[in-house]
Amino acid sequence: MNQVIQVKDLSKHFGDLKAVSNLSFTVGEGQVYGFLGQNGAGKSTTIRMLMTLIEPTEGEIEIFGMNLRKHRKEILRQTGAIIEKPDLYKYLTARENLRIFSRLSGVKSTDKQIMDQLALVGLAERAGSKVKTYSQGMKQRLGLACALIHNPGLIILDEPSNGLDPQGIADMRQLLIHLSRDLGKTLVVSSHLLSEMEMVADNMLIIHKGEKVVEGKVSELLDPEKTVVELITPDIAVAICILKDSSWQHALKEPVKGTIRLECNRNEIPTLNKLLVEKGIPVQSLRPLNSLEDYFLSLTKV
Amino acid sequence: MFTELLKIELYKIFKRPRTFIAFGAIAVIILLVQFALKVNGKDFVQFYTDSQADTFDIPYEKILNGYFVCVAVLHMILIHVPLLVALIAGDMISGEANLGTLRLLAGKPVTRTQLIMAKFWASTVYVILLLACMALFALLGSILIFGTEDLVVFKETDMHIMKSGDVIWRFFAAFIFAALALTTIAAMALMFSVFSENSLGPIVATVCVVIVFTIVQQLRVPVFEETINPWSFTTHMLGWKGFFYVDKNVEGATVSGSVENPMALVRSGLILLGYIVLFLAISIRGFNKKDILS
Amino acid sequence: MKQRFFLLLSACLITVLAPAQTAKELLQKVKTKYDQVNDYTATGKMKTNVIFIKAPVASIKVYYKKPDKLKIKNESGVSFIPKGSANVNINNVLGLSNFEAVESGTEKIAGITCKVIKIFPLSDEENITRATLYIDEARLLMIKSVISTRENGTYELLMTYKKYAEWGLPDNVELSFNTREYKLPKGVTIDYDNGTGKTPARDAKNQKGKVEIAYASYEINKGVSDTVFN
Numbered sequence: 061m062n063q064v065i066q067v068k069d070l071s072k073h074f075g076d077l078k079a080v081s082n083l084s085f086t087v088g089e090g091q092v093y094g095f096l097g098q099n100g101a102g103k104s105t106t107i108r109m110l111m112t113l114i115e116p117t118e119g120e121i122e123i124f125g126m127n128l129r130k131h132r133k134e135i136l137r138q139t140g141a142i143i144e145k146p147d148l149y150k151y152l153t154a155r156e157n158l159r160i161f162s163r164l165s166g167v168k169s170t171d172k173q174i175m176d177q178l179a180l181v182g183l184a185e186r187a188g189s190k191v192k193t194y195s196q197g198m199k200q201r202l203g204l205a206c207a208l209i210h211n212p213g214l215i216i217l218d219e220p221s222n223g224l225d226p227q228g229i230a231d232m233r234q235l236l237i238h239l240s241r242d243l244g245k246t247l248v249v250s251s252h253l254l255s256e257m258e259m260v261a262d263n264m265l266i267i268h269k270g271e272k273v274v275e276g277k278v279s280e281l282l283d284p285e286k287t288v289v290e291l292i293t294p295d296i297a298v299a300i301c302i303l304k305d306s307s308w309q310h311a312l313k314e315p316v317k318g319t320i321r322l323e324c325n326r327n328e329i330p331t332l333n334k335l336l337v338e339k340g341i342p343v344q345s346l347r348p349l350n351s352l353e354d355y356f357l358s359l360t361k362v
Numbered sequence: 363m364f365t366e367l368l369k370i371e372l373y374k375i376f377k378r379p380r381t382f383i384a385f386g387a388i389a390v391i392i393l394l395v396q397f398a399l400k401v402n403g404k405d406f407v408q409f410y411t412d413s414q415a416d417t418f419d420i421p422y423e424k425i426l427n428g429y430f431v432c433v434a435v436l437h438m439i440l441i442h443v444p445l446l447v448a449l450i451a452g453d454m455i456s457g458e459a460n461l462g463t464l465r466l467l468a469g470k471p472v473t474r475t476q477l478i479m480a481k482f483w484a485s486t487v488y489v490i491l492l493l494a495c496m497a498l499f500a501l502l503g504s505i506l507i508f509g510t511e512d513l514v515v516f517k518e519t520d521m522h523i524m525k526s527g528d529v530i531w532r533f534f535a536a537f538i539f540a541a542l543a544l545t546t547i548a549a550m551a552l553m554f555s556v557f558s559e560n561s562l563g564p565i566v567a568t569v570c571v572v573i574v575f576t577i578v579q580q581l582r583v584p585v586f587e588e589t590i591n592p593w594s595f596t597t598h599m600l601g602w603k604g605f606f607y608v609d610k611n612v613e614g615a616t617v618s619g620s621v622e623n624p625m626a627l628v629r630s631g632l633i634l635l636g637y638i639v640l641f642l643a644i645s646i647r648g649f650n651k652k653d654i655l656s
Numbered sequence: 657m658k659q660r661f662f663l664l665l666s667a668c669l670i671t672v673l674a675p676a677q678t679a680k681e682l683l684q685k686v687k688t689k690y691d692q693v694n695d696y697t698a699t700g701k702m703k704t705n706v707i708f709i710k711a712p713v714a715s716i717k718v719y720y721k722k723p724d725k726l727k728i729k730n731e732s733g734v735s736f737i738p739k740g741s742a743n744v745n746i747n748n749v750l751g752l753s754n755f756e757a758v759e760s761g762t763e764k765i766a767g768i769t770c771k772v773i774k775i776f777p778l779s780d781e782e783n784i785t786r787a788t789l790y791i792d793e794a795r796l797l798m799i800k801s802v803i804s805t806r807e808n809g810t811y812e813l814l815m816t817y818k819k820y821a822e823w824g825l826p827d828n829v830e831l832s833f834n835t836r837e838y839k840l841p842k843g844v845t846i847d848y849d850n851g852t853g854k855t856p857a858r859d860a861k862n863q864k865g866k867v868e869i870a871y872a873s874y875e876i877n878k879g880v881s882d883t884v885f886n
Contacts, residue, residue, distance in 0.1 A: 074653075111469040113654040136471035143469065147462020151378055160370050164470040166363070206466070410840060416808070417835055417865075418736040425734055437846070512712075512734035518845045519838060520708040523734055528712075580843060591849075603848035614705030614866075616712045626848075 062089040070119030094261030095250035102270040140212035146203020150192035165210035196223030291320040292345040371484035384446040392499040428505035429513040451485040451551035452564035459656040485548035536602040543599035549641035598630035679757040690824040706865035708838040740811035
């Protein structure tokens, strides 16, 4: 699979604050790449660096096989983005906004193309209304239309479902799937709606305090055959020794924030529990991390 | 692409109602001044000529003609028009940051230098249109209301009389110079705008700078006259007036088509151009280095 | 003895009285010559040479009607015409009814030997307080006059005669007069000064202005309407 985005050792420092530290990831062509993290984790900073709004302190970014610094124009011609909430020209209509952003992207869209784009996001009837009369959800959809008007190959969306009602969220999900599966677009989506991300993302990156925590296929991270089990016990060191001396040694993963992680089949959890009890290890909690939310919170909880 | 950018910037400027407030304000102010002079013009001329009323027969009605009124209007307005220019130019970058559209613009396949230059030229077009509006109301309007005659310009220590046939070209030259002066203001406001996230700051900063340097210039303190005034852009912004200072021959008669100090005007023009280049260079550098966090 | 006394007295009286009579007689002869002109309309060019006025050469018309109406008009432009220009009308001086005239020798003016006559009006109601006339006795023409007035200061006129000398009408008149300082508040005019030059200092107390009129033609005794002098 072709790699659309390759980020190597990306860092951004604002004075003493390290907003992003040594971040590396890749995004394959046609994927929906989930970008997850708490508020202030560094998602927006990373997205802004991808869109050349911020100059990285260190690191390299390649998009479509081209260095971003050297081939900025060619890359951005093929990229569309919503960064945080989509702010458009409030004193212009939707049609006027789309016309401007299409021309800025180097494309002179016809009126029909503009109307088609508005119809795609459900705003055709409000094409002639000034944006200042729009609700947040309508602005979100218009922002998406602006990101798509020039038919980019890469679409970067920061919180695309923000402000949308449940139907709108469902529509957005279908649209993202359509863009990726049917039209072959590559999407990088940052979102707090983890359940939504679980449904659309192929790969994901979890970022915390500017650093990568985990990157991988969603299906692999949440595979019941490879369930990550979290063990909370006051005797962590003793428990680790016991597990290392047992058949569970290969299931052990790196401890995270004072908890022991093991990867096993869900059905083996009772066996594990039994072993710990027999060895006198007090078990405060033994549970599978089988949802993205659980997984995310387990990695990022302070 | 640059032409496209420029068209978009002009489109955005003229789609905002506030742009037309400036044109409306100018029209209203000019009409008010013309009305006042129509009603009370003789008193206005008397103010300038009172000290000589015992020595000369003052042709008040002839002095109060369309050209004189236009110069009076320009004198009053061009002190205040920098604010109207700053309103638009000072909003160019910071306004976009405030709206949240700057991150959309900067993420497009246009260089930041192109963006700044497009915004600068859009501001310049706005300045030219503003002056065209002034020319229409101040010059054409005054001629229609007051007619034409020789132009008398009153300076601090002398008065200059130009034959009516020797006046129109001076207005053209004055308007062109005024465009250069106001473009300097636009460039400065744009520069402040690059370093701000809200529009009020750059507008206020621009107006304050103009006021401070104008006051320094008017104080006539020797240390300022030797150091600051020769290089202050507010000194040279008044260069449009220089086209109405006519030169005279050894016999004391004015020379038609002449200007009292053409080299001074050239120098002023070059200094203003220098300021424009400086402000633009700072804007381009600042904007290219700027992390867009809005 | 008495005879000698009377002879001496007569000689003195002749010495004193005879020139005064001669001065007045000369003035009368000049007046008679100038009185040929009842009215005229003249065209000409006027140059203004005043330190604080920069003016173009103006095309003017001069209207005159005996005895004391004179008006200089710039019909096609703006001119600051000195109020003393009324004294271009020689009848202002020659027409005085009650005055003393004293001959004061001769002086060469513009290469012409002129008789100098000082005039002292005796009435306090006259605007003219004193006048000195320089007269070309041979041609009965006034070449120069220095006239002091109550209301408008002192004026000096220098006249050159060519084509219209027989009428007593000059081809060229130079009018010099005192001016008052012209200065406006700095904050009102906000002049353009590119910061390199300073306004040259002027002697505010000693400012003289000059206006030079070169007459192109006269229409003499063709009639002039009174409305022109309004």
